[in-house]
Amino acid sequence: MRSHLKVIAHHILNRVGGSPQVNRYYTDDKQSWIDIFSAIDRPEKDWVTYATIGLSQHSIQTYLPNHKELRVELIGVAYAGQELFANILASCAFNVIMKTHSCSPGIVYPNVCHNMIRRYP
Numbered sequence: 001m002r003s004h005l006k007v008i009a010h011h012i013l014n015r016v017g018g019s020p021q022v023n024r025y026y027t028d029d030k031q032s033w034i035d036i037f038s039a040i041d042r043p044e045k046d047w048v049t050y051a052t053i054g055l056s057q058h059s060i061q062t063y064l065p066n067h068k069e070l071r072v073e074l075i076g077v078a079y080a081g082q083e084l085f086a087n088i089l090a091s092c093a094f095n096v097i098m099k100t101h102s103c104s105p106g107i108v109y110p111n112v113c114h115n116m117i118r119r120y121p
Contacts, residue, residue, distance in 0.1 A: 004057075005035065005053055005054050008053050008054070008056065008073060009022065009035075009037060009053050012037050012051045012053065012073070012075070013037075013039075016037075016039050016042050016043075016049045016051070017039065017042055018039035018040065018041060018042040018049075019039065019040070020037050020038065020039045021037075021038050021039075022035050022036065022037050022038075022053060023035070023036055023038070023086065024036075025086070025087065025090035027094055027098075032094060032097050032098065034052055034053075034054055034055060034090050034093040034094065034097070035052070035053040035054050036050055036051070036052060036053070036086045036089060036090055037049075037050065037051040037052075037053050038050050038086060040080065041080075042077075043077065046079060046080045047077055047078070047079060047080060048077065048078055048079075048080050048082075048085070049075065049076075049077050050075070050076050050077070050078065050085055050086050050089050051073055051074065051075040051076075051089075052073045052074045052075075052089060052090075052093045053073065054073075055071075055072060055073050055074060055093045055096060055097070056071035056072060056073050057071075058071075058096060058097050059071070060072055060096060060102070060103040060104065061102075062103075062104055072096075072103055074089055074092055074093060076089055084116050084117065084120055087116055087120065088112055088113055088116050091109075091112050091115070091116060092109050092112055095109055095112075
């Protein structure tokens with residue numbers, strides 16, 4: 001893992017805690033990838049915290065008032081046993097990476113859950 005990705009992973013671990021795993025997810029054509037952090041029983045028993053590691057390498061074309069570019073990682077929590085949640089988070093990240101959807105406060109990615117459930121029944 002590249003050094004800046006390790007910094008991101010350690011930052012997430014310091015905030016979330018637990019015994020994390022990191023798995024790499026690929027687009028169907030294997031042209032893009034995103035690492036997904038997961039920590040079981042975080043924030044509490046029977047829940048799993050997931051987060052992207054590396055999405056911030058990609059521009060969301062949003063700038064702060066001081067003209068610095070804003071970069072993001074996505075984080076979410078799902079009830080344990082919801083294995084598709086990591087795929088859903090990866091799909092949202094790929095939407096940003098491939099610039100098919102914008103990313104900003106309040107943005108909703110329509111049909112991501114529906115499409116994932118149809119793909120992996």
